[in-house]
Amino acid sequence: MSLRFQRLLFIVLTLVIILSAVLLILYNTRENVSYFYTPSEIDKSNIMINKIIRIGGFVENNSFNKISSSSFKFKITDEKASIIVTFKGILPDLFREGQGAVIEGAFIDKNIFNATNVFAKHDENYMPASIKEDLEDTGYWNKKYK
């Protein structure tokens, strides 16, 4: 085997290894490196009480209740399942019904999730406020724009 052929062999070998490794990683990461879980991903029968996790989804319409000036109760949903959340503290600007949010905290019992932090999740749509009103007036407002 000449040196050049050996070198070529090693290059091909390296590329094959890297390619297979990338495929292996991509195939497996999709569901694993999550900053948060969605409500339907949480196994209702096997809830770990007091274990700190993050849940991401939308704030369900008509579920937001103000209990006192700094204490709130709402539902997080991903249209398949929903979770009741209680929170004490200051909500971010973007937080509103129908808007995406990520909450950090723990289940205090089987059904109620006590949030310690609430982050509002913004989507990739940018639109002037005036246009939104126009769209709503004419009925073209796409529900997907949350």
Place this chain on the structure above:
Amino acid sequence: MKLLTKIIFFLYREYKLNLSGVQDILTNIIFFFVSIFIFIFSIGPDKETISLIGVGILWTLLLLSSTLSLRKFYQDDFENGNLLIIHLNGFSYGFIAILKTLSHFIFVQIPFLLSIPIACILLNISNEKLIYVFISFTIGSLILSCLGSISSSMNLMNQRNYLLGSVIVMIFSVPIIIFSVGIINLEENFNSLTNILFGILLIVFAINPWASGLCLKLSLENS
């Protein structure tokens, strides 16, 4: 056949070298345990908390203690000209890097792996988790060996800033820590997370001979 004997006696040579410097390895392990003690004392006696963050502590300390010995990875052999002699004995630079990584794993990381069960007892990690800890640490320390080879070969000619090598290893080991701590905390995802770690191992393993080999060549050329 000749190549195989050469490889075996390369490892024999490494074994002899590490045996004569066994106190270095033991000091590393003592550092590992003393840091565990310090962590336990600084957190307080709450067993729940300790077992909650135990795996994270274990990983951080493994990373720190294995970066401690990084400077010795190639430095000794480089300075006394042995690297050159090994190369002249028919090993290409990349192959030297692979063998050195292997010997670092065998003689430096495996003693750590063997001391993990004791560390688990100290940190209150349950027996069922021990197997997950062990698997993730085996793959993880192989990755650390490869990264260590890359960073220490890069810093062979670096006379001013030794810490840079450790920083390089640490910044590239962030994903390893994310996934391997995930393995232990999310047992239901064991398979896919192990596959991811294995994939990372394959990538660094494939990059290692090229990057380290090139750096070794550079350093020998300009020493």
Place this chain on the structure above:
Amino acid sequence: MKFLVNPSKFNEIADYIFKPILILSIVLFALGLLFALYLSPDDYQQGSTVRIMYVHVPSAWLSLLTYAIMTLYSIAALAFRIPFGFIFNTAVAPIGAVFTLICIISGSLWGKPMWGTWWVWDARLTSVAILFVIYLIIIFMNFSFENRVVREKVVAIFILVGSVNLPIVKFSVDWWNTLHQPATISKLSKPSIDPSMMTPLIIMTFAFIMVGIAIAILRIKTEIISRKSYLS
């Protein structure tokens, strides 16, 4: 295109285009700021905070672009023995680091009112932080080797090894659940941003590119002068 690989050709072209680029960058910046601060509308959800985007997004793009170009030059320098690649890497790394820093700072200024936090450890933010550290390591490496040849080549190798981070930064929002929103403009389909907001974004991006090029020209020229003793 020879001026992209040849120092003396680069000097010629750079002298020729430096002033136009400087003027262009000032004009574009003024125009961009005018659009971004006064002429563009408020967002329907974010209100005025959306204007941070006009700094955040261009700097984020440019931090990635700079690294990508550095990777290309490293390959050129190592594989095809083009020494200009080393000059480029040494000169441009701090620019990339500054863009990344601007991106991180403006991002967290936006995140506090919008998300409700300065910083979270999701995949996008973590990988950008790693990118920043990689830039810093490149800069420090440029200071810590005695031997110039070794330094240049080791830095180039390190840039190549660190380039695995680039796709992670870019695609982290698509591959994983992150708090950070997915890309607005990279899609082939119609971007989900209104034209009235797109214009200032594009102007600002070009302004940033021009400023980047202007600084890069200055730095590369200094680098070439400092090596004049051996560049023929």
Place this chain on the structure above:
Amino acid sequence: MIIVKDLSVNRLDKKIFEKVNLALTSGNITILKGKNGSGKTTLLKAILNIIEPSFGSIYWKGKLLKKNLYDFYNHVTYISDKNSSLTKLTVKDNINIWKRFFCSNINNSQIEIALKTLKLENYLNQKVGTLSLGETKKLEFLRLIIENKKVWILDEPLSNLDESSIELMKQTFEDHVAKEGSIIFSSHQNPGIYVTEEINL
């Protein structure tokens, strides 16, 4: 066997030497002479393909050295000016490691004879770190015997040696040349060794 043609080396863009020509056939001893920093070590390393020459080419057995690298390495022993024996191990361990690592076909009695002539037989169980400078140097030369290869490339072999040892080296060189071996070595002093070719850098 080795032919060096018009070799020039620049390092850090400084010219180190220019247009060196050299031919080494079996049974030859070549000496490289020159002041400190004249590039003796650099030339030796360039011949070993560790440093890439800027211009010129090196041939081994009629082929370009680069294409025939590992065959060349199978026939060459290089001894640098550094002490490459492992200082933490004993002399005996060092010899054992070398013997096996280089797949040497030398048997123990030959090594014992060599040890005796080098006057190292009393230090077998001592650690190399405790030996004196000249003794470690002599231990290095033991590698020449162990590796048992045709071409010897030696960097400053005569420094730190006393007169009787230099005499010994002379003898060894002559023996090696008589066995059709060839030697190239560098020196800054006049060694008084019979050489067939002299190159001044």
